[in-house]
Amino acid sequence: MLAAIKQFFSKHLSALNDEATALNERQAIYSGIKGFLLDVFRFTIILGVCYVIMGPVFGIIANSFFSNKDAYNPMVYLIPQAPTLERYQMAIKILDYLPTMLRSLAYSFALMLLQILTCSMVGYGFARYKFPLKNLLFGCVVVMIVIPAHTIMLPLYMTFRTFDPLGIVSAVTGSPANLMGTPVPLALMTALGCGLRSGLYIYIFNQFFRGLPKEIEEAALVDGAGTWYTYFFIMLRNAMPSVITVAVFSLVWQYNDTFYAKLFHLPQSMSIGTRISSLVANIANQYKIMDKTIQTLYLDAGIVLMMIPVVLIYVILQKQFIEGVERSGIVG
Amino acid sequence: MKKKHFLTLTQKRTVSGYLFILPWLVGFAAFYIRSLFMTVQFSLSSLSVGVSGYSLRWVGLKNYIYAFTVHGNFKQILTTSVINMLVDVPLIIFFSLFMALMLNRKMKGRTWIRAIFFLPVILNAEAIVDAIETAAAMVATGVSSSSQEVAQEAAGSMGIDYYINLFGNLMISRDMLEYIVGAVSRITSIVSASGVQIVIFIAALQSIPSSLYEVAKIEGATGYETFWKVTFPMVMPHIITNVVYTVVDSFVSSDVVNLAYETAFTEFNYGLSSVFSLVSTVVTCLILVLVCGFISKRTFYYN
Numbered sequence A: 001m002l003a004a005i006k007q008f009f010s011k012h013l014s015a016l017n018d019e020a021t022a023l024n025e026r027q028a029i030y031s032g033i034k035g036f037l038l039d040v041f042r043f044t045i046i047l048g049v050c051y052v053i054m055g056p057v058f059g060i061i062a063n064s065f066f067s068n069k070d071a072y073n074p075m076v077y078l079i080p081q082a083p084t085l086e087r088y089q090m091a092i093k094i095l096d097y098l099p100t101m102l103r104s105l106a107y108s109f110a111l112m113l114l115q116i117l118t119c120s121m122v123g124y125g126f127a128r129y130k131f132p133l134k135n136l137l138f139g140c141v142v143v144m145i146v147i148p149a150h151t152i153m154l155p156l157y158m159t160f161r162t163f164d165p166l167g168i169v170s171a172v173t174g175s176p177a178n179l180m181g182t183p184v185p186l187a188l189m190t191a192l193g194c195g196l197r198s199g200l201y202i203y204i205f206n207q208f209f210r211g212l213p214k215e216i217e218e219a220a221l222v223d224g225a226g227t228w229y230t231y232f233f234i235m236l237r238n239a240m241p242s243v244i245t246v247a248v249f250s251l252v253w254q255y256n257d258t259f260y261a262k263l264f265h266l267p268q269s270m271s272i273g274t275r276i277s278s279l280v281a282n283i284a285n286q287y288k289i290m291d292k293t294i295q296t297l298y299l300d301a302g303i304v305l306m307m308i309p310v311v312l313i314y315v316i317l318q319k320q321f322i323e324g325v326e327r328s329g330i331v332g
Numbered sequence B: 001m002k003k004k005h006f007l008t009l010t011q012k013r014t015v016s017g018y019l020f021i022l023p024w025l026v027g028f029a030a031f032y033i034r035s036l037f038m039t040v041q042f043s044l045s046s047l048s049v050g051v052s053g054y055s056l057r058w059v060g061l062k063n064y065i066y067a068f069t070v071h072g073n074f075k076q077i078l079t080t081s082v083i084n085m086l087v088d089v090p091l092i093i094f095f096s097l098f099m100a101l102m103l104n105r106k107m108k109g110r111t112w113i114r115a116i117f118f119l120p121v122i123l124n125a126e127a128i129v130d131a132i133e134t135a136a137a138m139v140a141t142g143v144s145s146s147s148q149e150v151a152q153e154a155a156g157s158m159g160i161d162y163y164i165n166l167f168g169n170l171m172i173s174r175d176m177l178e179y180i181v182g183a184v185s186r187i188t189s190i191v192s193a194s195g196v197q198i199v200i201f202i203a204a205l206q207s208i209p210s211s212l213y214e215v216a217k218i219e220g221a222t223g224y225e226t227f228w229k230v231t232f233p234m235v236m237p238h239i240i241t242n243v244v245y246t247v248v249d250s251f252v253s254s255d256v257v258n259l260a261y262e263t264a265f266t267e268f269n270y271g272l273s274s275v276f277s278l279v280s281t282v283v284t285c286l287i288l289v290l291v292c293g294f295i296s297k298r299t300f301y302y303n
Helices: A002-063 A068-072 A086-095 A097-128 A134-146 A149-161 A165-173 A184-191 A198-211 A215-222 A227-238 A240-256 A259-263 A272-277 A279-287 A292-328 B009-043 B062-070 B074-103 B110-122 B126-141 B148-157 B160-168 B174-185 B187-192 B195-206 B210-218 B223-252 B255-265 B270-297
Strands: B045-049 B054-058
Touching (some): A002 A292, A002 B126, A068 A292, A086 A097, A086 A272, A086 A279, A086 A292, A097 A134, A097 A184, A097 A198, A097 A240, A097 B009, A134 A198, A134 B223, A149 A184, A149 A259, A149 B255, A184 B009, A198 A240, A240 A272, A259 A272, A292 B126, A292 B195, B045 B270, B062 B074, B074 B110, B074 B174, B074 B187, B074 B223, B074 B255, B126 B187, B195 B223, B210 B223, B223 B255, B223 B270, B255 B270
Antiparallel strands (some): B045 B054
């Protein structure tokens, strides 16, 4: 009797177990399919957005090789039938490419060094020292991020057009100096932490230094390092990720900048961006090429030329750069 | 030297703190604060530039009255800029959050994909942006010659409207539908405006402690619930950062700024230009304060 009951139960139990495993298997299959579909979905979206970003870039590159015939042939799409290098030859000639690009890069590089020096110092000061009015002053840094230089462009223009801080310049030379057309105004502003997007860089450095352990500085202090030695040789070295981030940002944005270049009448030989914006007008005036479609092709070649150094820098540094952005966080 | 001995350690640190921020402090006072005052002053006067400097003549509120009552298109440009901003900000924020969620997985070629997503930030020069917009229109139509006419023709022949109306049957209101369609048609500008935001969101997602997800899993939360109860509240604070960034970015490239620039440097009407700058900045700041106040009330701060 007992054996019979046992047998009955075990039979039903095993049936129950079988059912459960079948259910589990089905669930596993379902979740497998779900995961697969999700992956496909994600892949599609990412691919699509990558296309949206890269498509125009490829379009510009392809366009720059188009000959006149290709430009008017509606059958030609992205791959030119009669590719030509004429656009590049012309663009290189008009842009005075290599010298302009190198000068432009050197200018941006010098300003980048200034940015790193000043902004890291200020960021460090805000991150590690306590002093009265600190919160208010840091609020001012945020204000600097929020209020763009476009709001104060006129006073800046006027200030540097008749540059006379505290009457020193006019005391020495007799009249205020006109700094328009020289790289001095922006260099001065950058050195004083008010350059192109300096507020953002100060913020990035501040966030990063706040995240570093205090023990580093204490050890340095115990070993007899002074304030400035600690900052330059210990803290700044530890801040390499954010230094790279700021370096790439400031180099590239400075190189791309046309706003300050135009505002301070920076000579065209030092700013490839302003040269590009007058490229079409130059082509129309000098070579009498009035056709809008053809003008665009020359412009595209010029833009490819302008992008080359930036993209190279970015490709070389992209890994450190992206990691730096994520670690040192522009993130609050 | 003697005086130094009287300073306590705290005082010394205060002094070096000020020394560290001194360059910026000087620059901020000399360039920003002074310039803001000068902008206000300029906006209240008529300014004429001579060889050795400029001279101001007080005209009171005349420039403001002119800007708002006489000037042809200032009001219109200001409102369109503000509306564009208000339309774009939520789109960019949601798009970048969505993309960050997509990208925040282990997958092959992850660094390269992120590099591509960040590319628009690198290529943000004025000339490049313009060229990219033209090229985007070209690539979208698939025809290399003239851009906009072909785009319209293509849109007409594909019967886009028919498909849009198809969605109209799905209980989505007409306005909402138009908003989404508009967003899709501006996808290039939205994508290229959200590079930094995506990276900020990715960093935010990675800073969420994984124990929270474990708890959610043990408690039996579905993916949907986990997103709304864990992920979303944890990235909430970064939404404010992103809103500020987006608003400022779109303000800098808006038409109002161009108008102010042109009024100053091609029409040489400096007073009017200052009015434009000031008014648009004040409007932007107001929007920022309102939006941030609205969001931060609903924000959950983990720490």
